[in-house]
Amino acid sequence: MKLLAISLSASLLGAVAAAKPSEDIVRERLLGAAFLDNQSYDLLEKMTNLYGGRITGSESNEKSMQLLERALDENGIANHRELFTFPGWERREDSATLLHPLKRELRSIAMGYVDQHPTFAAELIYLGKGTPEEIPQNSQGKIGLLAANVKLSQDSIQAFATDNGIKGLLLTNRKNGGQLLARTANYSGDASPIPIYSVTEEEGHWLKRLVESGENPRIQLSTSSIVKDIECANLVATIPGKTSKKIVIGAHFDSWDLGQGALDNGLGIAQAFDIARLIHEINPDNHYTIEIVWFNAEEFGLFGSYAYMEQHQDDEIVAMINLDMVGNPIGANAMGFDSLLPALETFSKDLNGFALPKDVANAPWLGSDHMPFINQGIPSITLNAPIKAESVAYYHDFGDTFEKVDKEVLSKSVGILSLLAYQLANDPSLDRPRLTEQQTIELLKKAKLDEKMKTAKIWPFEEN
Template identity: 25%
Template structure:
């Protein structure tokens, strides 16, 4: 009995030692897989599948406000499209969230110089009272200035914040606009404001198409009416304010939360041949804001992921690991699809090999960054070498967050990439009526597919893993 125990102990120690060696072994991508990835890349650069997909989505379904009239149609479309593309398994997973509805909106300066304003209600904004809300405007140049304001100066007024964004290739100025849009209404609410306006979180100074988007309201009983002004209308309001006279604005918003809604993430898989339980995650979000048709945000992302998986599906042999495409529900009003996905699959995060989501339009990918274990950096460099000929540079200094929805799985410990698109003009059209198919260049979209197909295939064929494990990347802010 003692001899058996010692033998068992020795075997356990040997297994633990072997496991430790395997964990420390460098992850690498076999030469054959690299060659196949190069072929996928070159084929994708001339493939029109993604453009056909996003054309289908924006034409046959159109705008896809979460919980809105087209929500169910969009899910049915996604299921049918994945099946038509030949995915091995297509299914849905439920996602629940507050149902916010937009019915009508208008605004105007009523004094001292009466004129209409082009504006749009923001997500989770309540409606105004019957007959509208009219109040004096108090203006702030920045969010910081609003934070510093005395509540007595704000109480009963409509707060306006005029912070401006500028065009940037990586879109980093969106941190300015999005923080004003999400935090500003809540700060104004807490200081006793009657309503809130901001200069749209966008970069086209000439368009009268205002940019909608979500606020940070969490308590509907306390929320105040909130809207975004088109850039020229924000300029006009500022000119009127410069006269030094009291300026009164009327808001008439018919919108608000009307209950709860259950939608779904739509998931399609190309089943792995050797390790089907191990997943390479790619995707985009299926919902969009309602003024446009959701072409760049995020029909393009859904199309890129579907088309990349289709190219891998069409190879003579299935990949070793499963390629999973997720069309996420309701990203726009709080990452609900991403959170639901992480809640359901987070306990199995070690089986999620590597992931990233496309959610920054359809401009060419120019930069790749990664959050992986140190022993997998060589494999990331192999991926980078395959992507370099189509204009993608690897920045080893920057973390990879996985994209908006998959950032939630990254927070659980999933190894992740960031594949940064050229967003120079993305915020010209983002969340507006101008988010339409004509903004997508088919050649740029095909380059995105080439990147996603090559990366996903190489990750699926890697000899070793990229470090996914519960809590594997603590303190990594990612996206």
């Protein structure tokens, strides 16, 4: 009956209609092309080689985006920029120098939102994990050294500065090998009340020994980095569907500046590009519109995805897939949206030989571009997709470089993600209203994320 209807309408239109390929054929073609016609690997190699890390507001970020735009244009994929301005930060010449008992510039970097200040020197004290009991009595005017893996909330930084009068902080890195950890000091875009520097694990241990030996080490901090408004853009590619209701596939475009942002999140940039390309080429006619969005300024505090959500407040988004450091997919996460479970369970079992070994998770987590969507009650999906431990160790550091990217894993992930995008883009069960604000609050509370969000000052609801 279906065939008859197609040929009838085709002859009525006077056109020769090619029979729509069956779902199985589409799936086979998507998977095959992900391996045999991979272009994401070359794109990422070129981007990282030529431009390095893509910290938002930098020339590297702009040139990398132009490269991606050209690649989309060459493939005939409609794309446009959506501009926004956010309270950003620019790294300049900064230094943390040991002055006594010997003079030596430390291998260190200022954390994001550390604002320029007059150079000063002070005695170094050891603060352990920074709990009130560990802070020495006379900490006024001194620089504090923190152990590795201390969770610095905006409130705790404020408390170091105001309650204890500590003038600056050195944060010991969690990994050895001379690595540093670039990250933001807060998620609100405010200047940090005191300078905070990441130091290597080795120098952190050394400084601790100096404090403990009674040498009274002195440190000088000099910061010219500045907090300033930055104008930048999200890049949006569109594959129109039968309806304007849409699936958003998001990947943050920016990275930190130290390395090349090859894994974080060059992987997501590259995957999103090949997903867009393969679906555009193999099955451009889907039920929902597919919007692929490369968000900027994620590392500074998800500013791009918040800006997108603000600009698209009234769009009917039926689902969002967030690709942030997706390696080898072994499971999908419905992020607390029970309505997604049937679709994801079908998907992960039935994958043309690539069934995902882990059950579908349903546990939301914070800290990437799905958050603005979840806050609006939009069903969001992330992947359980590990990257090799020895590669992911370099996250946010100098060592996040292209040779860590595994082409085989990239191809496989593109295949699986393209199938997911294709399935969701044609799944009528997703067409339902967003969660209400109350339901969204319940989802976040059930996952015990409400307290964490309040501490980080990112709880968007009136209710406490």
